[in-house]
Amino acid sequence: MDIKISTLEISASAVKLVVGYELEGSPYVLYANKVALSQAVSAGEIIAPDQVINAIKVLTADVRDTLGEAISEVVLALPTIDFEVFRGTQTTNTLSSKIDRIDIKNIMALFRKNRVDPNKVIVAILPQVFKTESEQVYRLLPLGEVSNTLTVEAFLHVLPIWIYNSYIETVQKAGLKVRKVYPDKYALTELLNSPASATNTYFLVDFGAKQTSITFVSNHNLYFSRIINEGSDDLTYLLAQKFGLELKEADRLKKDFGLDHRNVSVNFPLATGIGERGEEIKVFLSDIYTTCQAFLTSHLQKVLSEIKIVGKSQNMPNLNKYPLLFVGGGSTIYNYEEIIGSDRSFPDKYIVKLDTIGARDLTYAVNLGLIKAYSKYAQDIGDEKASIGTLTRS
Structure with a gap:
């Protein structure tokens, strides 16, 4: 459905704006950009609204300069907390x-x-x-x-x-109207919902910066979502602390090398940190690999344990018959396939790859799902004519 849609996600790591439309079941992107946040969102709560508002204003100015037209309203993702x-x-x-x-x-x-x-x-x-x-x-x-x-x-x-009101109020203070809202995990399931999908029932693992969510999807419908308060930023902090690195440098090593354990002919340091006593710490490829491997293996076990707990509480036998689909920035760490492949308790595990014109980066997966979700709604129900606002308790 060829309706131009502006979508906004406010995550722990960044504010992300994507403008696009849906054509033949796939989102097409005209604009995609993000502005990083620094501890502005904690456990889904916006704790530094001014920082978020400024980030939204930067993006709206940039999209106006890039596309030659201003946006006035967005379809907004809300965090799936107490969902x-x-x-x-x-x-x-x-x-x-x-x-x-x-x-x-x-x-x-x-x-x-x-x-x-x-x-x-x-x-x-x-x-x-x-x-x-x-x-x-x-x-x-x-x-x-x-x-x-x-x-x-x-x-x-x-x-x-409180989630609904705080997010809408923040967006409105940035000068935008909110056309419609969707839970972020529902947006992800809509992105994965296509006739070509290998499965329509699965556990969706969103390995984010601050948190990891586990969502059960059956027949393309979202049923429940659980959260683990550990994300890929925790690996960055671990690398920084262990080797005396600046966070920016630790994040670079995590993203660029991650689980790279190739044999190199010359064993040279990839970075140099400073220890507690001021001593120099040389960081080699093997150091990065062993640190990332230990953290990511432990993280996967926490995910699997949470799934098993959910299975018992929901009376779901034979959990391992369901595939695990991984999305989020953590799943893009170099060679992450090695970690999920090392576990045999769930035989079917996949890292989702995007096939979207204009944005193949999983960073924008929620935004892309919002495009599909709203296009589906507009086709089934009709395009929204009025924006929505905050609510009071009754």
């Missing part, structure tokens, strides 16, 4: 005895009136089934069908009001 999924059903009388877009708009309004928790808000309504009064079932909105009623069964994504 819940509900099923809901609503019925409305059609206005003209034929199903029209106004009828689905009325249905969506009915869903939104249901407050499942006084401290939470429905952030996304995802229709699964449409029914006429004759009980005829459709997967897509049956526009023009003769019926006095329209019934919709949908998944409802729910997040805390």
Whole structure:
């Protein structure tokens, strides 16, 4: 669907802006850029809003200079914290005895009136089934069908009001309107949702900078998400502390070499750090490899342990029949395949590779998923005409 969409993600590592559209099920990118953040977001909470606001303003100015036109509103990703999924059903009388877009708009309004928790808000309504009064079932909105009623069964994504309000307020203070919001993990599942997908049921592991999330997806629907408070930045801190390096240098070594253990003809130091007593510490390729290997192996075991805990709590036998799909910056560490390949408890593990025109970097995976999610919504329900704002508890 050729609608130009501006998408925004505020993550722990950066504010990311992508402008693009969907064509034949794939997102096409016209603009993609990010501004790094320094401890502005902690565990999903924006703790330095001024830094985030300034980053958004930098990006909006840059996109105006790059594309020659300003953006005024965005589709926004929200962190999947204290996330819940509900099923809901609503019925409305059609206005003209034929199903029209106004009828689905009325249905969506009915869903939104249901407050499942006084401290939470429905952030996304995802229709699964449409029914006429004759009980005829459709997967897509049956526009023009003769019926006095329209019934919709949908998944409802729910997040805390404080997350919803704080993110929207920050974006608004940067001078942008928010057209629609989606949980970030739902956006990722939409990016992976295509007819060519090898599987539609899997665990999605998002190895981020500050946190790692584990999301269970069944038939392309997001069911629950858990978080481990450890990310790829922790490996950067470990390298910096162990070898007396500046964080910037430690991050470079992690990204450029990671799990590189090739035999080199000349064993020379790749960096030099300063120890606690002021002594010089030479850092060799083997040092980087052993440090990264130990950290990443331990991290993977934490992920697998969390999946097993979730499996028991959700009564899910035979967990290892589900593939594990890895995304996020941590999964792009050089030769990360070696780590996931070393575990045999889950035989099917993959690092997601993007095939997207204009942005093949996993850094923008959430933004790309937002493009697909909103395009799908606009096609099924209709393009939003008004922006959304903050809420108060009721």
